Amino acid sequence: MEEVFMAMKVASSLVLVGIFSWILYLFGDPWHKSQRVRKRLQMQGIKGPSPSFLHGNLPDMQRIQTQANITKAHTSNHSDQFLAHDYTATLFPYFEHWRKQYGLLYTYSTGMKQHLYVNQPDLVREMNQCITLDLGKPTYITNKLAPMLGNGILRANGLSWAQQRKLVAAEFFMDKVKGMVGLMIESAQPLLLKWEQLIESEGGSIAEVKVDADLRGFSADVISRVCFGHSYSKGKQVFSKLRSIQKAMSKQGGFLFGLSGFREKLNYFSSKKENEIGSLEREIESLIWELVEERKRECSETCSSEKDLMQLLLEAAITDQSLGKDFSKRFIVDNCKNIYFAGHETTAVAASWCLMLLALHPQWQTRIRTEVAQHCPNGIPDADSLSQLKTVTMVIQEVLRLYPPAAFVSREAYEDIQIGNLTVPKGVCLWTLIPTLHRDAEIWGPEANEFNPERFCEGISKACKFPQAYVPFGLGTRLCLGKNFAMVQLKVVLALIISKFSFSLSPTYRHSPAYRMIVEPGHGVDILIQNI
Numbered sequence: 001m002e003e004v005f006m007a008m009k010v011a012s013s014l015v016l017v018g019i020f021s022w023i024l025y026l027f028g029d030p031w032h033k034s035q036r037v038r039k040r041l042q043m044q045g046i047k048g049p050s051p052s053f054l055h056g057n058l059p060d061m062q063r064i065q066t067q068a069n070i071t072k073a074h075t076s077n078h079s080d081q082f083l084a085h086d087y088t089a090t091l092f093p094y095f096e097h098w099r100k101q102y103g104l105l106y107t108y109s110t111g112m113k114q115h116l117y118v119n120q121p122d123l124v125r126e127m128n129q130c131i132t133l134d135l136g137k138p139t140y141i142t143n144k145l146a147p148m149l150g151n152g153i154l155r156a157n158g159l160s161w162a163q164q165r166k167l168v169a170a171e172f173f174m175d176k177v178k179g180m181v182g183l184m185i186e187s188a189q190p191l192l193l194k195w196e197q198l199i200e201s202e203g204g205s206i207a208e209v210k211v212d213a214d215l216r217g218f219s220a221d222v223i224s225r226v227c228f229g230h231s232y233s234k235g236k237q238v239f240s241k242l243r244s245i246q247k248a249m250s251k252q253g254g255f256l257f258g259l260s261g262f263r264e265k266l267n268y269f270s271s272k273k274e275n276e277i278g279s280l281e282r283e284i285e286s287l288i289w290e291l292v293e294e295r296k297r298e299c300s301e302t303c304s305s306e307k308d309l310m311q312l313l314l315e316a317a318i319t320d321q322s323l324g325k326d327f328s329k330r331f332i333v334d335n336c337k338n339i340y341f342a343g344h345e346t347t348a349v350a351a352s353w354c355l356m357l358l359a360l361h362p363q364w365q366t367r368i369r370t371e372v373a374q375h376c377p378n379g380i381p382d383a384d385s386l387s388q389l390k391t392v393t394m395v396i397q398e399v400l401r402l403y404p405p406a407a408f409v410s411r412e413a414y415e416d417i418q419i420g421n422l423t424v425p426k427g428v429c430l431w432t433l434i435p436t437l438h439r440d441a442e443i444w445g446p447e448a449n450e451f452n453p454e455r456f457c458e459g460i461s462k463a464c465k466f467p468q469a470y471v472p473f474g475l476g477t478r479l480c481l482g483k484n485f486a487m488v489q490l491k492v493v494l495a496l497i498i499s500k501f502s503f504s505l506s507p508t509y510r511h512s513p514a515y516r517m518i519v520e521p522g523h524g525v526d527i528l529i530q531n532i
Helices: 002-042 058-073 093-102 121-129 139-149 158-172 174-178 181-201 211-228 232-250 262-269 276-301 309-319 325-360 362-375 390-402 434-438 483-500
Strands: 105-110 113-118 207-210 408-413 417-419 422-424 429-433 501-505 513-515 519-521 526-531
Touching: 002 105, 002 113, 058 093, 093 105, 093 113, 093 434, 113 121, 121 408, 121 417, 121 429, 139 232, 139 276, 139 325, 158 174, 158 309, 158 325, 158 483, 174 483, 181 207, 181 211, 181 483, 181 526, 207 211, 211 232, 211 309, 211 325, 211 483, 232 276, 232 325, 276 309, 276 325, 309 325, 325 362, 325 390, 325 483, 325 501, 325 519, 325 526, 362 390, 362 483, 362 501, 390 434, 390 483, 429 434, 483 501
Parallel strands: 113 429
Antiparallel strands: 105 113, 207 526, 408 429, 417 422, 501 526, 513 519
């Protein structure tokens, strides 16, 4: 009996040793690899905060963020003060904290993942113009975005990204976008009518409007019409559920920086449960495929020379034999998800920021109104007159400088690569914080935090010291496909609104930029409008 007991004791000890060895291997090996990468960066003169074992600099980030939240709660929020306030110090205070310590290039880690903060203009240019497929979107972020974007163009990397970009890019060339102006104007009519009726209900005086939902509806209707051949009403559920999944994913801890460590490793082995995000993902895919099947039927019944993006995606999937049937369906659904989200959410948010800043600066409303009256009969722009709206363009460019919807340019080195004079080891993620780059006094001058569209009067190349430091749509090979589409849409909606209404910021407006995958007004934008 004693021998059996001893044997069991030895067996238990061996199991414990095995488990301990497995844990050491599971966490120790990645940790040592991460430290070797960090040392390679340090040998190039790159400094950064010292990481803690396994967690890296995540405890520091959480501590700095908590302190920033406390400071924010005790800071006044008067509308005449906030434009001088750089919101990156509130949303991403650890980046600002380390930037003051280590400069525009430093390294830090989140668990086992090593990162490079890159805000030097020359390196930003080199990073964005790098054409190798060995530099792409960070894999841990694209994995987290899979439920929302599938393997569409926003999330894809390597050859898959190159193939999809080739298929989709041509549909957003300026000559195609100009042909969409009429539909954009049609999509804006419900918004204009609603605001007119609100003013009328107030006796023809002043009405208060929370513009966010209306601008999202407008932008969503534009996407539905020009890209998918149907009105917003048919795609309404898709947009609503995409918004829900966006909010749900934004609330996940460690979404942005990959909370790697014990928790993530253990979650990997836990049983996969039905959750809100998974359910929304399946519902969105089902709704999109219903619209795809409906579009197929419509296309077979009518033969039109003017094809929308949905038809072209269908044709591309059918004619490209290399895709395969299953991949063809995924290709269509995933790119629809990408375009539904990116095509309407970022533009609607940018339009909201435009109205907020114009409400604070009515003199620019007057200048736009005069310009629209001069170039657009009855205040309605067309494809030819849009290029003459220089003031509108300047205002949009300045708004996108101060409040770019995308907060980061992010990349991961899939192999060791050279960026300028910098050798980036495989696995390192590179981050450029766009709002900080856009507000750098060394680049934009001492009034970098002020709203001054006049700085763009001679174009982007003359607006700042380094033109590559202006990246609201990215730069180089990964330049946003929808840049032309977004700019034209913003010009159309601003021209239409300002030609009909004047507006000011409501006293109920609370300025609180929030990061929910894009930087948006945390509590919406409330304005007071009246007829001209």
